[in-house]
Amino acid sequence: MNWKRKDLLGIRDLSKEEMLFILDTAESFKDISKREIKKVPTLRGKTVITLFYEPSTRTRTSFEIAAKRLSADTINISSSTSSSTKGESLKDTARNLESMRPDAIVIRHGMPGAPHMLAGILDSSIINGGDGAHEHPTQALLDLFTMRDKKGRIDGLKVVIVGDIAHSRVARSNIFSLKSFGNDVICCGPPTMIPPHIETLGVKVEYDLKRAVRKADVIMMLRIQKERGGTTYIPSTKEYSTLYGLGREHVESAADDVIIMHPGPMNRGIEISDEVADGPSSVILDQVENGVAVRMAVLYLLIGGEA
Amino acid sequence: MKTLIRGGRLVDPKNSIDGRYDVLVDGPVVKEVSKSIRKVDDDTRIIDASKRIVAPGLIDVHCHLREPGFEYKETIRTGTTAATRGGFTTVVCMANTNPVNDSRSVTEFIVDKARAEGVCKVLPCGAVTRGLRSEELSEIGEMFEAGIVAISDDGRSVRAAGLLRKALEYAKIFKLPVISHCEDETLSGGCVHEGRASLLSGLDGIPAIAEELIAGRDIAVARYVDAPLHLTHISTAGSVEIIERAKRTFRKITCDTCPHYFTLTDEATLTYDTNTKVNPPLRSQDDVNAIKEGLRKGTIDIIATDHAPHEFTSKDVEFDLATFGISGFETALALSLGLVREDILDLKGLLMKMTANPAKLLGLEAGVISEGAPADIIVFDPDMEWTVDRKSFASKGKNTPFHGMTLRGRNLFTMVDGKIVYNEL
Amino acid sequence: MKKRVILDKKAIGRTVTRITHEILEKNAGCTELCLIGIRTRGVYLSQRVHAKVTDVEGITLPIGALDITMYRDDISKLRWPEVKKTEISFDVNNMTVVLVDDVLHTGRTTRAAIDAIMDLGRPKRIQLAVLVDRGERELPIHPDYAGIVCPVNENEEVLVRMSEIDGKDEVVIVKA
Numbered sequence: 001m002n003w004k005r006k007d008l009l010g011i012r013d014l015s016k017e018e019m020l021f022i023l024d025t026a027e028s029f030k031d032i033s034k035r036e037i038k039k040v041p042t043l044r045g046k047t048v049i050t051l052f053y054e055p056s057t058r059t060r061t062s063f064e065i066a067a068k069r070l071s072a073d074t075i076n077i078s079s080s081t082s083s084s085t086k087g088e089s090l091k092d093t094a095r096n097l098e099s100m101r102p103d104a105i106v107i108r109h110g111m112p113g114a115p116h117m118l119a120g121i122l123d124s125s126i127i128n129g130g131d132g133a134h135e136h137p138t139q140a141l142l143d144l145f146t147m148r149d150k151k152g153r154i155d156g157l158k159v160v161i162v163g164d165i166a167h168s169r170v171a172r173s174n175i176f177s178l179k180s181f182g183n184d185v186i187c188c189g190p191p192t193m194i195p196p197h198i199e200t201l202g203v204k205v206e207y208d209l210k211r212a213v214r215k216a217d218v219i220m221m222l223r224i225q226k227e228r229g230g231t232t233y234i235p236s237t238k239e240y241s242t243l244y245g246l247g248r249e250h251v252e253s254a255a256d257d258v259i260i261m262h263p264g265p266m267n268r269g270i271e272i273s274d275e276v277a278d279g280p281s282s283v284i285l286d287q288v289e290n291g292v293a294v295r296m297a298v299l300y301l302l303i304g305g306e307a
Numbered sequence: 308m309k310t311l312i313r314g315g316r317l318v319d320p321k322n323s324i325d326g327r328y329d330v331l332v333d334g335p336v337v338k339e340v341s342k343s344i345r346k347v348d349d350d351t352r353i354i355d356a357s358k359r360i361v362a363p364g365l366i367d368v369h370c371h372l373r374e375p376g377f378e379y380k381e382t383i384r385t386g387t388t389a390a391t392r393g394g395f396t397t398v399v400c401m402a403n404t405n406p407v408n409d410s411r412s413v414t415e416f417i418v419d420k421a422r423a424e425g426v427c428k429v430l431p432c433g434a435v436t437r438g439l440r441s442e443e444l445s446e447i448g449e450m451f452e453a454g455i456v457a458i459s460d461d462g463r464s465v466r467a468a469g470l471l472r473k474a475l476e477y478a479k480i481f482k483l484p485v486i487s488h489c490e491d492e493t494l495s496g497g498c499v500h501e502g503r504a505s506l507l508s509g510l511d512g513i514p515a516i517a518e519e520l521i522a523g524r525d526i527a528v529a530r531y532v533d534a535p536l537h538l539t540h541i542s543t544a545g546s547v548e549i550i551e552r553a554k555r556t557f558r559k560i561t562c563d564t565c566p567h568y569f570t571l572t573d574e575a576t577l578t579y580d581t582n583t584k585v586n587p588p589l590r591s592q593d594d595v596n597a598i599k600e601g602l603r604k605g606t607i608d609i610i611a612t613d614h615a616p617h618e619f620t621s622k623d624v625e626f627d628l629a630t631f632g633i634s635g636f637e638t639a640l641a642l643s644l645g646l647v648r649e650d651i652l653d654l655k656g657l658l659m660k661m662t663a664n665p666a667k668l669l670g671l672e673a674g675v676i677s678e679g680a681p682a683d684i685i686v687f688d689p690d691m692e693w694t695v696d697r698k699s700f701a702s703k704g705k706n707t708p709f710h711g712m713t714l715r716g717r718n719l720f721t722m723v724d725g726k727i728v729y730n731e732l
Numbered sequence: 733m734k735k736r737v738i739l740d741k742k743a744i745g746r747t748v749t750r751i752t753h754e755i756l757e758k759n760a761g762c763t764e765l766c767l768i769g770i771r772t773r774g775v776y777l778s779q780r781v782h783a784k785v786t787d788v789e790g791i792t793l794p795i796g797a798l799d800i801t802m803y804r805d806d807i808s809k810l811r812w813p814e815v816k817k818t819e820i821s822f823d824v825n826n827m828t829v830v831l832v833d834d835v836l837h838t839g840r841t842t843r844a845a846i847d848a849i850m851d852l853g854r855p856k857r858i859q860l861a862v863l864v865d866r867g868e869r870e871l872p873i874h875p876d877y878a879g880i881v882c883p884v885n886e887n888e889e890v891l892v893r894m895s896e897i898d899g900k901d902e903v904v905i906v907k908a
Contacts, residue, residue: 001814012507028799028815037851040802070802089624111625112509113579132627134509172509196514197503297815300802305810 140173163222315356364396364683376405409445459486544597616704634704796820839873
């Protein structure tokens with residue numbers, strides 16, 4: 001496999017072969033995290049900046065640990081500490097950062113296309129750490145990695161994605177990756193949270209959670225954003241929980257070896273019950289663990305070799 | 308001084324002329340149009356238009372010249388220079404300036420400035436409501452006296468149907484056309500067309516019905532008060548259908564679309580190029596097809612530019628934050644000539660929508676090359692290939708999604724009131 | 733391309749046998765001995781030594797495979813070197829580790845391998861077994877067991893072919 005990309009902007013850009021190559025590379029890196037000395041010198045002398053315009057603990061920490069385990073230097077810039085509050089434009093911020101010669105910039109931004117804009121003007125590798133409702137490619141890759149690990153395959157699975165599909169970059173990236181491997185994807189949520197034309201991506205839509213999860217191999221829960229409650233998309237989070245909260249009865253009607261995924265952070269008792277989140281089918285903590293390995297692989301492939 | 312435009316193929320849709328004619332201009336007016344004008348004075352300037360098209364100067368019913376208030380985006384001088392390069396000799400500038408053109412003094416400022424610095428004719432469009440706020444009518448009569456040719460709250464719709472009704476009724480006094488921008492703000496709010504492309508890009512969508520609902524509403528109000536209504540920059544299949552149906556029983560409805568709505572689809576937004584951000588947004592292929600069909604069948608009467616120049620920095624940001632608009636004067640003719648090559652319109656039909664029909668809407672004695680008419684004339688080559696280079700635009704607005712594309716058809720000569728203002732022949 | 737065969741199938745077999753005996757002799761009585769092959773051909777070589785040990789002594793030594801890509805000092809000059817898995821399923825602490833590689837040249841691979849193993853634990857000692865020592869060292873590294881010492885010109889390349897991956901066994905020198 002000849003890896004040629006400078007940036008990782010979205011799953012939709014990637015071929016199946018590229019995704020598999022990232023997963024295979026991640027397998028090698030996963031072992032490092034299990035050792036006593038969780039560090040290799042691979043990216044010694046490289047600098048990785050995480051530039052986060054939206055609050056995130058999980059993704060930022062995961063990238064930071066991934067970079068550190070590869071011996072790269074990491075600098076974290078979050079919106080509260082950056083110049084963005086002083087009105088500096090994203091492009092100016094990025095150009096200033098580039099002057100400090102980082103090798104990679106991981107960006108999370110509330111607006112779709114922000115990473116693409118940076119990729120167009122910077123020499124550094126740009127990694128999309130989530131851009132608005134567009135994509136979150138490393139999340140989809142770690143989900144794919146976890147599915148392969150737990151199910152032994154990533155094709156021909158029945159995967160149900162539950163929640164606010166319309167505003168979820170996790171859902172989009174996962175739909176792109178899962179469909180390119182030929183999985184059966186069912187999107188489940190209230191119609192106000194299902195974007196129009198979603199069926200053109202080859203997914204099925206089911207409003208009834210009970211029906212959707214029947215015989216499912218994978219159930220992927222999305223975080224419900226509490227601010228979308230009230231008059232906008234759903235009457236209340238309480239009602240959402242009644243209709244779309246995942247409970248034991250759902251897990252029981254799914255395939256025997258179903259796995260339950262969640263990109264975190266979870267709203268326990270709203271989209272997922274404690275019983276399910278902590279139950280034997282839950283692979284939520286595996287996802288977090290695999291996230292580090294996948295991000296190590298991505299960093300390694302983007303900035304490990306000669307540009 | 309006289310000018311003879313010799314040897315060209317004259318296409319004058321108003322007079323149903325398409326053939327080889329010479330045009331003699333004397334001072335500000337057309338003196339003679341005939342098959343061959345041999346006898347000329349010694350000092351008559353001869354313009355060789357052989358192998359070119361000679362046509363009435365184009366009339367744009369919808370543009371933004373940005374003055375007063377946004378001179379960093381465009382001025383009357385730069386805007387009209389761009390217009391004449393593109394083949395326009397008369398343009399109607401919208402009221403969303405700063406201050407808004409909702410009073411006599413602002414209209415007078417624009418008229419005076421255009422007289423002093425304008426390269427082509429500038430006709431101001433007044434605001435329907437004060438400050439474009441949809442709260443109370445602006446002083447339409449005062450503005451009319453100062454020179455407005457239409458009223459519009461372009462950039463948004465008149466929010467309350469009741470207020471629109473009053474505007475339509477009141478405008479009858481002055482026979483002023485009311486131009487409607489159709490957008491339901493409770494349904495819009497995004498920045499690209501809501502469709503498959505917005506699903507892929509994650510950008511917030513503006514559904515087609517945001518336009519269609521208001522198109523339907525405004526038509527219903529106009530019909531009820533029996534007032535003429537012009538719907539501008541129509542972009543969806545649904546709007547075309549609504550207008551087509553309305554026109555069958557109510558003849559006072561007219562509409563226009565813009566070159567980008569029959570040239571580009573929402574797929575263009577997938578690169579996050581902010582120059583593709585425009586309101587109404589670039590629509591789906593089905594919409595583009597319906598717009599073309601609407602042009603062919605005559606449902607759409609006029610092609611306007613919606614020339615909306617912006618400074619670089621307002622487009623050099625995240626897509627969500629970028630301003631809406633395309634700098635359109637200098638590409639409009641070439642893009643529209645695409646309709647002729649696609650066999651949707653013949654050349655006469657196309658020019659009808661860019662000369663005679665706009666003149667009719669505005670009640671102007673223009674858009675025609677007849678003896679005694681104002682000598683607003685262009686000469687263009689319908690097949691000349693050229694590559695769009697935004698840096699070479701005369702407009703201050705370099706915001707074009709067509710940068711780098713090779714287009715066919717180029718205006719080479721523009722005459723306004725007998726004065727040559729642009730000549731690349 | 734001119735090529736010169738310096739070890740054929742039979743010679744490789746003999747050499748593996750000799751190295752095995754030397755390892756056993758030098759570590760006589762050592763109970764905590766293991767073999768770690770360096771990817772790619774060192775792994776096959778280590779497997780052959782491993783089998784030979786079982787043959788001779790009737791014991792099964794712990795054996796592992798090491799990928800040193802992550803530890804290379806020239807990684808940023810390579811075009812996307814592929815990372816393969818390191819498979820060492822035993823604890824290297826207090827072990828005597830015999831690193832097995834096909835060719836010893838500059839010593840940089842060995843340096844990377846030593847670093848990689850040290851990150852896995854603290855072995856008692858590390859020894860180095862190679863099939864070919866072609867000289868031209870750039871680091872102070874010396875093999876404990878060498879199949880053949882064969883100085884090679886700068887414009888020549890030593891190629892080790894092993895039947896497990898190359899279809900046949902031979903060691904050749906080719907002009908680059």
